[in-house]
Amino acid sequence: MGLAYKFDWSVLWREPYGEWMLQGIWLTLQLGLLAWIIALFLGIFVGTMRAAPWKLLRRVSTIYVEIFRNVPFIVQLFFWFYAGPMIFGKTLQFKINAISGLNYYAAVVGLGLYTASRVAEHVRAGFASIGQGQYQAALSTGMSQWQMYWHVMIPHALRLILPPLTTEFLTIFKNSSVAMTIGVAETTFMSYKIDSDTFHGLEATTGAMFVYLVLGMVVVKTMSYIEKKFRIHGLVGR
Amino acid sequence: MFDAIINNLSYLLKGFLTNLELAICALAGGIFLGILVGLGRISKNLWVYHSVTLYVNFIRNIPLILVIFWFYFIMPILVGRPLNPFISAAISFVVFEATYFGEICRAGFQSISRDLVSAAYSTALTYTQTARYILVPIAIRRMLPSMITQSIITFQDTSLAYVIGLQELVRRTTIVDSMEVRSIQLYSFVAALFFVICFVGSRISRYYEIKSREANIL
Numbered sequence: 001m002g003l004a005y006k007f008d009w010s011v012l013w014r015e016p017y018g019e020w021m022l023q024g025i026w027l028t029l030q031l032g033l034l035a036w037i038i039a040l041f042l043g044i045f046v047g048t049m050r051a052a053p054w055k056l057l058r059r060v061s062t063i064y065v066e067i068f069r070n071v072p073f074i075v076q077l078f079f080w081f082y083a084g085p086m087i088f089g090k091t092l093q094f095k096i097n098a099i100s101g102l103n104y105y106a107a108v109v110g111l112g113l114y115t116a117s118r119v120a121e122h123v124r125a126g127f128a129s130i131g132q133g134q135y136q137a138a139l140s141t142g143m144s145q146w147q148m149y150w151h152v153m154i155p156h157a158l159r160l161i162l163p164p165l166t167t168e169f170l171t172i173f174k175n176s177s178v179a180m181t182i183g184v185a186e187t188t189f190m191s192y193k194i195d196s197d198t199f200h201g202l203e204a205t206t207g208a209m210f211v212y213l214v215l216g217m218v219v220v221k222t223m224s225y226i227e228k229k230f231r232i233h234g235l236v237g238r
Numbered sequence: 239m240f241d242a243i244i245n246n247l248s249y250l251l252k253g254f255l256t257n258l259e260l261a262i263c264a265l266a267g268g269i270f271l272g273i274l275v276g277l278g279r280i281s282k283n284l285w286v287y288h289s290v291t292l293y294v295n296f297i298r299n300i301p302l303i304l305v306i307f308w309f310y311f312i313m314p315i316l317v318g319r320p321l322n323p324f325i326s327a328a329i330s331f332v333v334f335e336a337t338y339f340g341e342i343c344r345a346g347f348q349s350i351s352r353d354l355v356s357a358a359y360s361t362a363l364t365y366t367q368t369a370r371y372i373l374v375p376i377a378i379r380r381m382l383p384s385m386i387t388q389s390i391i392t393f394q395d396t397s398l399a400y401v402i403g404l405q406e407l408v409r410r411t412t413i414v415d416s417m418e419v420r421s422i423q424l425y426s427f428v429a430a431l432f433f434v435i436c437f438v439g440s441r442i443s444r445y446y447e448i449k450s451r452e453a454n455i456l
Contacts, residue, residue, distance in 0.1 A: 005315045070436035071429045072394040074408055079429060083421035170299070177301035181401060188304050201311040209300050209308065216299040 011200045012207040024190030025211055031107055031176040031186055036169060038112025039119050044158070046116060047123025048149060061120065068117035074178050076114055081106040081182045107179035115172050122164045126157030159230050166223040170216055177212075187211050242420035243427050246410075253410035254431060260327060260406065261393040267332030268392065269385070272339025279344040290340075297337040302398055306330045310402045327399040335392050342388060346381035379450055386443035390436045397432070407431070 011017050049061035068076070081103055085096040096102065130153065138148040158165075180189035191208040195201025243250070278290030297305065309330040313321040350373060358368040400408045407428055415424050 066437060066440075067433065070390075070394075070433045070440065072397040072408075072432055074397050074400060075425060075428050075432060078408065078412070079421075079425040082415065083425045086422050174299075174301040177303045178398070180303065188301060188307070191304070192307060195307075195311065201307065202315065205304055205308045205311060208304055212301060212304065213296070213299050 005202075007203060008198070008200050009203050009207075011194050011198050011203050017194050017198070017204075020190045020194060021187070021207065021211070024185060024187040024208075027184065027186040028173060028176055028211075028215070031104075031111060031179055031184065032169075032173040034108045035111035035115060035176065036172050038109065039115035039168070039172065042112065042116035043119025044123055044154065047120035047127070047157075048154065050120060050124040051127040051153075053145075065117045065120050068114055069121075073110075073114050073175055074181055077107065077110045077178060077182055080110045103179070103182040103184050106182060107176070107184045111172065111176060111179070114175070115168060118168055118171075119165065122161045122168070123157055125164075126161040127153060129160060130156055156232075159232050162223070162227045162230060166220065166227070169223060170219050173215055173219070174212065240423055240427075242414065242418040242424055246414045246418075250407060250410055250414065250427070253405060253407040256324070256404065256406040257393070257396045260324065260331065260396040260399060260404075261389075263328040264331035264335055264392050264396065265389055267328070268335030269339050271332060271336035273343050275336055275340025276343025276347060279340060280347055294337045294340055297334055298341075302330075302334055302395055303401055305334045306398060306402055309333070323399065323402045323404040327396075327402060327404055331392065331395070331399075335388070335395075338388050338391075339385070342381055342384045343377075345384075346377040349380055350376055379446075383443045383447040383450070386439060386446065390439040390443070393439075394432060394436060 012021060046061045046064055049057045050065070052058055052061075084106065085093045085102075088096060099105070134152060134156065135148065138152040139145075143151065176186060177188040179186055180192065183189070185193070187208050188205075191204035192201065194204035198204075275290055275294060278286050279294065281287045281290070306327060310321075310323070310326045313326050313329070354372060354376075355368060358372045363371065397406060397408045399406055400412075403409065411424050411428050415421055418424070
């Protein structure tokens with residue numbers, strides 16, 4: 001029994017599809033990196049709040065993390081894109097909807113907010129593993145609360161949690177594929193678009209898989225370099 | 239205020255039922271295949287070990303959406319006719335989640351010390367008895383928290399079957415929203431439904447985690 005299907009791998013490079021794929025890859029990189037900046041800053045902020053000595057701050061950050069972790073990312077994305085503009089009332093809503101590339105901004109912000117909740121959890125775990133000694137030592141040298149966080153706790157926690165952050169950095173590129181559902185033309189979107197144009201979706205998606213694979217390898221290599229550079233001496237390495 | 243939800247409640251909830259059904263299929267298949275993958279990852283047979291490792295590392299680096307699409311495209315070629323999106327989605331979920339469950343199983347298997355096995359043998363337990371009374375209970379207790387967490391993630395992931403047109407909750411919500419234009423209440427409702435189930439699940443996982451930490455004898 002032969003397959004009634006003729007493979008045509010040229011849909012990955014032939015005009016205009018090769019260009020589509022490259023555009024898609026470029027957009028995937030943009031989405032991942034921009035969202036990562038949001039996720040890192042907001043995640044460190046929220047994660048620090050979760051370990052703060054004030055109950056109110058802890059509670060607010062816990063609510064943030066629980067909501068963003070327990071709702072599927074695609075639902076969050078649809079909420080920001082479709083319902084987001086409506087929150088601002090009728091007049092502003094039309095102005096916001098008229099912004100070109102609104103789906104792109106919604107994807108970056110949505111992905112950033114979502115990943116921030118995951119980064120925050122790692123930051124909290126990092127703080128928890130530092131131990132009381134450092135904290136007391138920092139305060140006993142006359143540092144203020146803020147100085148203690150800024151100079152002692154956060155740098156230490158970040159270096160401890162570099163390996164799980166690598167995983168999150170990988171995940172952000174994978175999750176950016178969900179942005180295709182609101183029409184952001186990244187890699188997965190392009191492979192689907194090639195299918196609707198040529199009916200050779202199998203080749204297009206297989207090609208896209210290798211794009212993500214290579215992207216993942218690049219991320220792992222870069223991060224292992226960073227991990228080595230910021231290793232804490234005296235701790236057992238991986 | 240909740241008019242759009244109330245008018246379409248049964249339609250939406252039927253979609254949610256599809257999510258649940260898909261999650262059950264994905265979990266049943268994913269955990270079963272995951273146990274095999276976990277065993278393959280600690281196998282001494284190098285052929286088994288390397289092929290399973292390749293499969294795990296490959297799938298774990300690829301977005302789930304792409305896996306869903308890939309199976310959606312390849313199944314008609316293999317079967318010869320268009321497949322029901324539910325079956326196609328279920329297959330991709332099993333293949334995808336099995337790699338994640340496999341890694342949980344591997345960690346669980348590897349966390350049992352050899353001394354424990356030797357101790358069991360020295361009290362004259364047979365291999366089956368050792369597995370039945372020592373290995374399996376300990377491994378399950380250690381893996382349970384991550385298993386529950388991964389099950390929650392799987393349940394959330396079922397909403398991604400949206401992309402191949404499966405009539406699950408998110409797809410039905412977009413359909414209702416395109417007629418009613420009540421995005422805020424509709425998507426909040428969807429978020430709340432998922433939140434309740436996933437939040438309860440994460441609390442159960444936390445409970446078992448604390449419990450196993452308290453029983454630190456392991």
